[in-house]
Amino acid sequence: MSLKAVREQLTEEGRTYAPHEAVLEASRCLMCEDPPCNAGCPAGVDVRRFIRKVRFGNFRGAARLVRDANILVGICGRVCPQEMLCMENCTRAALDGPVDIAGLQRFVGDAELADIAPLPEIAERKGRVAVVGAGPGGLAAAAELRRAGVAVDVFDSSDVSGGVLTRGIPPFRLDPAFAEGELRYVERLGAAFHHGEEVGDPVELLDSGFDAVFVSTGLWRPYRIGLEGEELKGVMLAGEFLARVAGGDPADVGRTVVVIGGGNVAMDAASTALRLGAERVYVCSLESRDEMPAFPSEIEVAQREGLEFRTRTRPVRIVGRDGSVSGYEGVGIRWKAPGALVPSNAEDLPGTEFSLAADCVIEAIGQGVHDRFESLELRENGLVRVDEETLATSVEGVFAGGDVVSGGGTAVQAVADGKRAAESILAYIEGIHDDEDDGEKGGERR
Amino acid sequence: MKKSLSVDFCGVRFPNPFVLAAAPPTDSAEMIARGFDAGWGGAVVKTLGLEQVEVNLVSPMMAGLKYEDKNLIGLENIDLISDRDIREVLPEVRDLKNRYPDQVLIVSMMAGTEDEWKEIARRVEDAGADMIECSFSCPHGMPERGMGSAVGQDADLTYERAGWVVEAVDIPVLIKLTPNVTDMRPIAQKVKEAGAAGVTAINTVKALLGFDLDTFAPLPSVWGKSTAGGYSGPAVKPIALRFIADVAKDVEIPVAGVGGVVTWKDAVEFLLAGAGIVQVCTAVMRYGYDIIEELTEGLALYLEDKGLDSLAELVGKGLPNIVSHEDLTREHTVVASVDEDLCIGCGACVIACRDGGHQAIEFRGAGGDAEGLAPENSEGGSGTAVDEASTDRERATLAPPERIPVVDDEKCIGCGFCRTVCPVDGCLTMQKREEAPA
Numbered sequence: 001m002s003l004k005a006v007r008e009q010l011t012e013e014g015r016t017y018a019p020h021e022a023v024l025e026a027s028r029c030l031m032c033e034d035p036p037c038n039a040g041c042p043a044g045v046d047v048r049r050f051i052r053k054v055r056f057g058n059f060r061g062a063a064r065l066v067r068d069a070n071i072l073v074g075i076c077g078r079v080c081p082q083e084m085l086c087m088e089n090c091t092r093a094a095l096d097g098p099v100d101i102a103g104l105q106r107f108v109g110d111a112e113l114a115d116i117a118p119l120p121e122i123a124e125r126k127g128r129v130a131v132v133g134a135g136p137g138g139l140a141a142a143a144e145l146r147r148a149g150v151a152v153d154v155f156d157s158s159d160v161s162g163g164v165l166t167r168g169i170p171p172f173r174l175d176p177a178f179a180e181g182e183l184r185y186v187e188r189l190g191a192a193f194h195h196g197e198e199v200g201d202p203v204e205l206l207d208s209g210f211d212a213v214f215v216s217t218g219l220w221r222p223y224r225i226g227l228e229g230e231e232l233k234g235v236m237l238a239g240e241f242l243a244r245v246a247g248g249d250p251a252d253v254g255r256t257v258v259v260i261g262g263g264n265v266a267m268d269a270a271s272t273a274l275r276l277g278a279e280r281v282y283v284c285s286l287e288s289r290d291e292m293p294a295f296p297s298e299i300e301v302a303q304r305e306g307l308e309f310r311t312r313t314r315p316v317r318i319v320g321r322d323g324s325v326s327g328y329e330g331v332g333i334r335w336k337a338p339g340a341l342v343p344s345n346a347e348d349l350p351g352t353e354f355s356l357a358a359d360c361v362i363e364a365i366g367q368g369v370h371d372r373f374e375s376l377e378l379r380e381n382g383l384v385r386v387d388e389e390t391l392a393t394s395v396e397g398v399f400a401g402g403d404v405v406s407g408g409g410t411a412v413q414a415v416a417d418g419k420r421a422a423e424s425i426l427a428y429i430e431g432i433h434d435d436e437d438d439g440e441k442g443g444e445r446r
Numbered sequence: 447m448k449k450s451l452s453v454d455f456c457g458v459r460f461p462n463p464f465v466l467a468a469a470p471p472t473d474s475a476e477m478i479a480r481g482f483d484a485g486w487g488g489a490v491v492k493t494l495g496l497e498q499v500e501v502n503l504v505s506p507m508m509a510g511l512k513y514e515d516k517n518l519i520g521l522e523n524i525d526l527i528s529d530r531d532i533r534e535v536l537p538e539v540r541d542l543k544n545r546y547p548d549q550v551l552i553v554s555m556m557a558g559t560e561d562e563w564k565e566i567a568r569r570v571e572d573a574g575a576d577m578i579e580c581s582f583s584c585p586h587g588m589p590e591r592g593m594g595s596a597v598g599q600d601a602d603l604t605y606e607r608a609g610w611v612v613e614a615v616d617i618p619v620l621i622k623l624t625p626n627v628t629d630m631r632p633i634a635q636k637v638k639e640a641g642a643a644g645v646t647a648i649n650t651v652k653a654l655l656g657f658d659l660d661t662f663a664p665l666p667s668v669w670g671k672s673t674a675g676g677y678s679g680p681a682v683k684p685i686a687l688r689f690i691a692d693v694a695k696d697v698e699i700p701v702a703g704v705g706g707v708v709t710w711k712d713a714v715e716f717l718l719a720g721a722g723i724v725q726v727c728t729a730v731m732r733y734g735y736d737i738i739e740e741l742t743e744g745l746a747l748y749l750e751d752k753g754l755d756s757l758a759e760l761v762g763k764g765l766p767n768i769v770s771h772e773d774l775t776r777e778h779t780v781v782a783s784v785d786e787d788l789c790i791g792c793g794a795c796v797i798a799c800r801d802g803g804h805q806a807i808e809f810r811g812a813g814g815d816a817e818g819l820a821p822e823n824s825e826g827g828s829g830t831a832v833d834e835a836s837t838d839r840e841r842a843t844l845a846p847p848e849r850i851p852v853v854d855d856e857k858c859i860g861c862g863f864c865r866t867v868c869p870v871d872g873c874l875t876m877q878k879r880e881e882a883p884a
Contacts, residue, residue, distance in 0.1 A: 020515065023514055023515060024514070024515035027514040027515055030790075030792040030794055030869055031792075031794065031797075032791075032792040032793045032794065033792070033793025033794070033796040033797045033809065034793060034809065034849075036791075036846075036849075055514065091790050091791055091792040091845075092790075092792075094790035094791075094844045094845070095790055095869060095870065
């Protein structure tokens, strides 16, 4: 496959509504009393109101309304699993199918792009906050804090903002250039960005003068299965595989690809492999179709695209020839006890062994937290422990949200966390600056 | 067997009641022939003036009213009468009549003086037209010259001019009237007294379509300027029905109905209001002559469904039911009623009643009546049993129980506005209010 062909394959799919199409779709909205769609949006977007604005031709007003609630306007229009959120609740579903809220939000994101969107008048106030991680959660928090007039510094070890949006989601689902453009809105709000700066222990930021820290670093430590043959050439980790694709430097996957895993990342990796020219792509998951953690819509798309599923199977070994992958062996399993969908609960079914020819094996069994938050109290699974209401960690002044707390959720859930954390942080720093004004020293609060 | 749609109107036999109105679709023999080939029962040739009359067209001359996705709710035009030379058109009329002896050919005309009216009428008759239609009703361009609606708005002028034409020819004469009057009946009465065979109602409604928001030019913008024009299309249908019914009921003169007909259902309504034939223009311009197929087929099936033998049985059938406001009953009243099985829980009726009515409808809310409440989601799994259960569940809970609207019978005055906003057919109805126990 030529580079040009690959590039075309990876170009963002679907298209944004033309204005008249958007009005037509928006006019399907029943403009419900107490609209259930609104309740489905973790970021608190007033769906009914933005759709009404589209319906009556107020496109820029719609863009502003959505952006105020969720800086990921066009991004969430593309990547949100709306069928599980706002659209799941759409009253019109009972009539003739839900309103395409996703498509309308995508339209609205283009109706007034982030780089020309008007900025709110910001009344600067006391307070300096460090945000660690420029993914959806961190950026949402940064935006809220800047709007409230607090100084914000955003640190990210990567050289681009967006986290999983620009380095994990395949470009045919979300154009990384669009995502970066939309996210620059946070820079326009006045947040200072420190790309390529690895933050050690977030607590140290408190010592260097920040009033509070928001940690939203995501999950970037890939799990490995520990299979025989894992060292062979052609074995990849999904995260790295997708990051290379996003960076415009896709790996060669050969003709037959085996993806191990049943989550969204596995689906993305498999769909991407297909676009890179693989003729057969197998998805081998421990879970059955219904048990897979991937969104139903992603599984559906993957199936339509022709991915072949080997569900309720466990990897046995990767077979090699001359140091490169040549095949994959697995075996069917059943759960020893219901409920726990983990390898330790799987029991091989004798006689269900299978082997597949393969040029490439991609492991997509999940990611964990980088284990560098030594001073933060963690949960057993390594995720950061927070107060569910305030998202405060065990260390005063440090808050956390997004995947680093949830263990893997949607971008819009991370946005919701970022907004909630920002609220807590604002209350927190208001408290300490009040104390300062009362003549107390702020440095010993820890 | 397919019902015959043929109908007699003013002594002329029409193969079906659908007639192309005087407008661009009837501006040449070639066009009319295509219309007849498609199945139209008749055509009114676009309005002719005498050869010495100057017709100065402007462009553009049309603009459509857009509403959400619908781009032609209404059409405004500032077109004029045909700019073709009557000496070219009349031979075409003769030729058309020879080629289509069964279809009815009506020629629309407009003139100024008595001599002119009589001359043009005789020439039309000589050309072999079955009927004449006199435009006393064009709302733009002509009134300034003492023609068009300037005539149709004045009962005496109408009487005089209608009389000239009736006197000049033997074929039936229709007078096309303008809706730009408060009451058409006195004018139609004069048409009747002048001896005309019938009236055509309505011509276009004088209107200003809109403005270009960037240039402030009214629409259709003729180099930045415009003028009020004639409005047609679905938007004017209710106005047309009212005028047709007024004339048919109180003047008792045959009416060729026109104004906003698109579907066979519209046509049935026109017949019920008293129209003997139905003219169509805007819908033909938009969808083409072929829509005659939907009109005739739909109407024939309707006759079949209703067990009617002829169209004549429908004409004016709705008129006895149109009474004055004071004659409407106060004995029975209605109250809004929600079919909980059909309701999808949108709450459009709640908003409508709260902000546009009498605050009589509210969601039942969480604490409400638990009847019809869905069973809790059962364990996942697959298989027929579960599928059936989920179907049952869906049936019971199209709307979440707390989102079922509840009508407060005391507050409901039965205005019926809620019914107009409900998106589900038959879900919100107005039911006869049970008499309060004595």
